[in-house]
Amino acid sequence: MSSKFAVWLAFLLNFSFAIIEFIFGGLFASSAILADAVHDLGDALAIGISAFLESISNREEDSRYTLGYKRFSLLGAILTAVILITGSTLVILENISKFIEPQVVDHEGMLWLGVIAIAINLMASLIVRKGQTKNESILSLHFLEDTLGWLAVIVVAIILRYTDWYFLDPLLSLVISFFILSKALPRFWSTLKIFLDAVPEGVDIKQVKNDLEQLDNVASINQLNLWTMDGLEKNAIVHVCLKQIEDMEESKTAIRHHLKDIGFHNITIEVDSDQDSHACHKRDIHAIESQSGHDHHQH
DSSP states (O other): OOHHHHHHHHHHHHHHHHHHHHHHHHHTTOHHHHHHHHHHHHHHHHHHHHHHHHHHHTSOOOSSOTTOSTTHHHHHHHHHHHHHHHHHHHHHHHHHHHHHSOOOOOHHHHHHHHHHHHHHHHHHHHHHHTOOSHHHHHHHHHHHHHHHHHHHHHHHHHHHHHOOOTTHHHHHHHHHHHHHHHHHHHHHHHHHHHHTTOOOTTOOHHHHHHHHHTSTTEEEEEEEEEEESSSSSEEEEEEEEESOGGGHHHHHHHHHHHHHHTTEEEEEEEEEETTOTTTTSOOOOOOOOOSSOEEEEOO
């Protein structure tokens, strides 16, 4: 089974079952099932949108998008996070009152829907687990996570069969919703920072600048821009002043090697001589180096 087919199958399973959850969650008056429906709908949209936008993000740069299409792959993450955050917040607001004043739920319906849900999730997990891509690996973990959530629904349904502890249903709903928020909020913030061209996570720009200035023949680093287009490939623009312009090629090679060693792929270097005080002022650089690299030398 191809990776693409497995991803779309996962989308169809999630989306179809989310609709079923919304219908039967309402029929059974189960807040826990409705909360999980929000979760599954968000996951389905994440899978579908990411699969669609991923194909766009792999296009080469052109006259319309001169920096390429890589950020299209991030749109799905932002849209899905917004949907999950909004849905979970609404579920929490709805179920606070239900937790205080519990309502009767159809525990028999919850039990049978839980059994069916576990069977579907286990089947989907087995299908995508055979794949080798990161997408399929993540999807497999998602289905196993869903299975554990439905086990909790079944446990609650069994307890309600012998007790009248109906507060457990909205309580489980709140637990699921807060769990979703704990995942969606950090994902939304990290993706938003990428869109705002923040320094890539895990990179200390002060340390990078200091390390570059310690290289032989480097007088100063007057401009250092570090960012990522998609959270994967890191880009760098460096304006460096050299002590001896004659050793420019060796210095550029050393700078490029250091940046590549810490994970930067696309590197632009502008070189000036320390002897030219005017040329060594900070300036704007708009060129972005290709994978092989472009270097600028000014006298």
